[in-house]
Amino acid sequence: MINKRNALQGLFMVILTLITGWTTPLKAQNSNEPKEVTATYLLQNAHIIAKPGQSSFGSVLVRDGLIEQVGPNLRAPYDAQIIDMDSMYIYAGFIDALSHVGLKKKEKEGRPDVKDPGNPPNNVAGITPEHSVYDDYAPSEGSVKKLREQGYGIAHIVPQGRMLPGMGAIFSMAEGDPSSLVIKKEASMFSQLKSANRVAPGTTIGVLAKYRDIYRNAEATGKYNAKYNMNPAGMRRAQPEPAIEAFIPVVNKQMPVYFIAKSALDVSRVISLQKELGFNLVLADVEQGWPMASKITAGRYPVLLSMDLPDPIKEDKKEKKDESKMTEEEKTKAAEEKAKEEAKKKKEEAKLSMLEKANKKAKMEREERKKKSIKEYESQAAMMEKKGIKFAFTGVSTKPGDIKKNLKRMIDAGLSESTALAALTTNAADQLGISKIAGTIEKGKLANLVVTDKPYFEEKSMIRYVFVDGQMSEMKKKEEKKGKLEKGASTALAGEWKYSIEIPGQTQSGTIKITPDGDYLLVEVDSSDEPGDYEEGTSVNFKDDKLSFEMSVDNDGFQMDLTWDLDIEDNTMKGMVKAGQFGSFPVEATRTPE
Amino acid sequence: MKYINLIIGLFLAVTMSAQETGSVLIKNGTVITITDGVKENTDVLIQNGKIKQIGENLSAGNGITEIDATGQYVMPGIVDAHSHIGISVVNEATNPVTAEVFTGDCVDPYDIGVYRALAGGTTVSHAMHGSANAIGGQCETLKHRFGVIDPEEMKMEGAPRTIKFALGENPMRVHGERNNITPRTRMGMEQVFRKAFADALVYKKDWADYNSGKLKELPEYSLRMETLMDIMDGEIIIHCHSYRADEILMLMNVLEDYGVNKICFQHVNEGFKVAPELAAFGAGASVFSDWWAYKFEVYYSTAYNAAILTKNGVVTSINSDDAGLIRHLYHEAAKTQKYGGLTDNEALRLITINPAKQLGIENRVGSLEVGKDGDVAIFSHHPLSIYAINQKTIIDGIVRFDIDTQPDDMRIDINPEESISSFMENMEGHEDKCMQDVYSELFLGEKHNHSHHNHQH
Incomplete structure (x- = not known):
């Protein structure tokens, strides 16, 4: 349940270091692209889901970053690019209610060099409420593009760190300069129960005690300053303490505190702290909030639910043929096999000792409870919906690629689609105080739109266009993305392949995962630096034992395209990887036996 | 499966007001009061979480559960x-x-x-x-x-x-x-x-x-x-x-x-x-x-x-x-x-x-006296005997441990990503x-x- 970074960035770094004399940073790719011809678009013949539960058929006219008109029969202005939606579905752009998108990866900290661990400097202790994420946001970071491709137009971004990393800001996910993208600066105070590394506060109880200290000092300083401002005669000027000063708006309830509270216990702890101190609390990234539902309701706390879910238990993938489609012969054979298997099982069981039997039973019961537990996590959103607790979603600890998949799991567990959509759009906008400009498809609102080929929550739906501030991004069609599968390709390619790329002086390795998906091939690649963080290949092509695909990797905003060309022979692949303008490097891969 | 009911029960408990209390009548045990000697064949009545009465032949009011402690030892938690x-x-x-x-x-x-x-x-x-x-x-x-x-x-x-x-x-x-x-x-x-x-x-x-x-x-x-x-x-x-x-x-x-x-x-x-x-x-x-x-x-x-x-x-x-x-x-x-x-x-x-x-x-707490919290442990033998096995533990009049009726797995919070081994x-x-x-x-x-x-x- 960790938000990982881009796969293959290690590879990219290796290649980058090969380029001698490379001292000036690469320009972000987007600024090299030609300017759009027009800023006016007419999206015709579409199902428009203007807001959750409200659908109509018609067109949306976008001009200069805003929605100019929505209606059944709009005429195209002379300067409009007309896009025929061909009965596709248009939703309001999604809003991430809490995110770290567009922030550079924090370097791994070593043990801090602090003489007295009980009194570390504020930055080592993780106490920098005066810091603003506005200074950190880098729209060229690859994570922004990834989130945008999932349909997001706006994110409330908070800084990374420990207990008090600083203030959050609301940004448009469009391309451009941060100053032109900011919707609300200093929108929130971000808090976590996250202790410092081997210095005070070193534990959750240390964090909570420190929080009280900061709050009380800000309270006293605020009062002192107010008194001074009324009549400074006979008073000394307060000595400026940036951390305390920055916290005063929290004490005065002018700035909400977005507090990470994943587990039930953390939710309870944060609520107890709020009750004691009285700040405006937003419970954020809640993964296990249902046990505290009554407390949440009683305190009327706004809630941001996590879109992260525990990994599902892998079901047995043995293909089971539909019995009704079997011939009589097949049926008898299947029954025979089943009986054989059961007999074998019984025989094995008879051999077990009492202890082994007891262990087996206990294990099975534990697995049963684990399954139920996973189900509870999946049902959280549905349960909150039933209890009438309004919530928005946050992707702060969810990989963008998991968002849609996990939403589907929540819907399967009982969450209504309209509430799910509200949590992505209107509820998030309300929570962030931006519902006048975002959250729905209405005249005058920001032209943040998501266009899907099927209704978004359908399993096979694909996002085809995303508009952010009227900037259009077009996604490739599924057919373009994945290689059409030939007969027999499944056995020829499916599986996991360990690859290694020979770069002078270095070897880069990782896994290529190839999964047949219906008529198409899904190719995913990770690197040994970030195992399991797969990057999806595009333009997959498989013909005459030759596999080729493309992918784009990025590191701190530097984009690079990789083109893979591989010859396949049984369980080995050999070929070249072309890495942008840096050249081609030999690659070899062998299939991991099942 | 028993624990399903348990979970539902727990969930109900949360929605109720804080510090839920119960009523129970413990019959006919050897009552070790700590502060007032040992009383044989004695009953302890706990009402709404507090000890209401200690004595012989007490009768429970309507809806109060009885626990038979004949031959058993009743001591403060x-x-x-x-x-x-x-x-x-x-x-x-x-x-x-x-x-x-x-x-x-x-x-x-x-x-x-x-x-x-x-x-x-x-x-x-x-x-x-x-x-x-x-x-x-x-x-x-x-x-x-x-x-x-x-x-x-x-x-x-x-x-x-x-x-x-x-x-x-x-x-x-x-x-x-x-x-x-x-x-x-x-x-x-x-x-x-x-x-x-x-x-x-x-x-x-x-x-x-x-x-x-x-x-x-x-x-x-x-x-x-x-x-x-x-x-x-x-x-x-x-x-x-x-x-x-x-x-x-x-x-x-x-x-x-x-x-x-x-x-x-x-x-x-x-x-x-x-x-x-x-x-x-x-x-x-x-x-x-x-x-x-x-x-x-x-x-x-x-x-x-x-x-x-x-x-x-x-x-x-x-x-x-x-x-x-x-x-x-x-x-x-x-x-x-x-x-x-x-x-x-x-x-x-x-x-x-x-x-x-x-x-x-x-x-x-710390003794069985009228007016104190209904916190009780019931042992099979005298608690200082090596044969003593606790049968039931009661807090505020609610049976929180019962050796006979509770399942083996009493965990409340299950890690959905735990690795299960034997x-x-x-x-x-x-x-x-x-x-x-x-x-x-x-x-x-x-x-x-x-x-x-x-x-x-």
Whole structure:
């Protein structure tokens, strides 16, 4: 349940270091692209889901970053690019209610060099409420593009760190300069129960005690300053303490505190702290909030639910043929096999000792409870919906690629689609105080739109266009993305392949995962630096034992395209990887036996 | 499956008001009251969480469950004055003085250790901060209401505030050896206490001066200093980890200088050497029955400690400091009959009314008296017998442990990503986990779930 970074960035770094004399940073790719011809678009013949539960058929006219008109029969202005939606579905752009998108990866900290661990400097202790994420946001970071491709137009971004990393800001996910993208600066105070590394506060109880200290000092300083401002005669000027000063708006309830509270216990702890101190609390990234539902309701706390879910238990993938489609012969054979298997099982069981039997039973019961537990996590959103607790979603600890998949799991567990959509759009906008400009498809609102080929929550739906501030991004069609599968390709390619790329002086390795998906091939690649963080290949092509695909990797905003060309022979692949303008490097891969 | 009902039940409990209570009539047991003798064939009626009546042939009102305790022993729930179960953090080991932190901030009502303690008849435990710091954190007194979801409901409402102090090797090692700051020696230990109290007095004066207008500059607020002030004002009972007699005397001298007298020494293995001094100071002593030699300062010890302290008039208790020992404190108490010849009542006081006194909750628990909390343990044999097996544990009139009806797996919070292996597989690699926990608890402070082998004395 960790938000990982881009796969293959290690590879990219290796290649980058090969380029001698490379001292000036690469320009972000987007600024090299030609300017759009027009800023006016007419999206015709579409199902428009203007807001959750409200659908109509018609067109949306976008001009200069805003929605100019929505209606059944709009005429195209002379300067409009007309896009025929061909009965596709248009939703309001999604809003991430809490995110770290567009922030550079924090370097791994070593043990801090602090003489007295009980009194570390504020930055080592993780106490920098005066810091603003506005200074950190880098729209060229690859994570922004990834989130945008999932349909997001706006994110409330908070800084990374420990207990008090600083203030959050609301940004448009469009391309451009941060100053032109900011919707609300200093929108929130971000808090976590996250202790410092081997210095005070070193534990959750240390964090909570420190929080009280900061709050009380800000309270006293605020009062002192107010008194001074009324009549400074006979008073000394307060000595400026940036951390305390920055916290005063929290004490005065002018700035909400977005507090990470994943587990039930953390939710309870944060609520107890709020009750004691009285700040405006937003419970954020809640993964296990249902046990505290009554407390949440009683305190009327706004809630941001996590879109992260525990990994599902892998079901047995043995293909089971539909019995009704079997011939009589097949049926008898299947029954025979089943009986054989059961007999074998019984025989094995008879051999077990009492202890082994007891262990087996206990294990099975534990697995049963684990399954139920996973189900509870999946049902959280549905349960909150039933209890009438309004919530928005946050992707702060969810990989963008998991968002849609996990939403589907929540819907399967009982969450209504309209509430799910509200949590992505209107509820998030309300929570962030931006519902006048975002959250729905209405005249005058920001032209943040998501266009899907099927209704978004359908399993096979694909996002085809995303508009952010009227900037259009077009996604490739599924057919373009994945290689059409030939007969027999499944056995020829499916599986996991360990690859290694020979770069002078270095070897880069990782896994290529190839999964047949219906008529198409899904190719995913990770690197040994970030195992399991797969990057999806595009333009997959498989013909005459030759596999080729493309992918784009990025590191701190530097984009690079990789083109893979591989010859396949049984369980080995050999070929070249072309890495942008840096050249081609030999690659070899062998299939991991099942 | 039984636990499904349990979960639903638990869920209902959460939606109800805090501190749910129950009513129950325990029939025909041998009632060990602790403060009013042993009464045979006697009933105990608990109504709405409180003991309503103790006597023969009581009849239950409408809808009150009856428990037949014929041939069984009914005693007050056992109280443990030193434990670390039911909390997710033990040590904020970053500073020699951390009076500002509070274990009550991190109560974990899902800790299965709490249920296991209940299975041993223990109904109240003192969830203490660890011994890494000279002045550690404030502690929480827990009632083992296992099954509640809300951590606040596990807290014993109205119990006095307590704080952990620690003498000797632990704070010296953590701060002196590791970080080269005071205290590095036992001399340094004394100065840490004196400086803390002295600083708090300066803090108090600063705020008084500021409020009266004498001081023009706004003083800094400090929860640490506020807490030290509260100790000096007698609002907080000190529970001090200690072994050596010289240090015990040292701390009593320091406290006397600052007008503090509410203290219970913990472990206090050399207490037998200074028993009259402890009694004269009014200090309590909470000891192990027969546990020592786990580090250099704990060699000079005796299993007669509890008996000697008791005979000298010191309010003495036997504690667990351990998620395993807390399940059989009645055995620990029984050892004082072999080593020191305490009477049944003297021995049982060590795990009931005496620890209750040390925690300042003797008006609520620690004996079976009309008006006290309905906290009861029902044993198959006399609790000091080696054959005694706890049958039921009742808190506030609610049966929280029942040996007959409850399933094996009583966990409340299931990790959806836990890796499940069989029991035998779990046993392997156990030692590594222990070391990990000990390390992290001593030096980092976070406590992990596998706490039953950690000895942070």
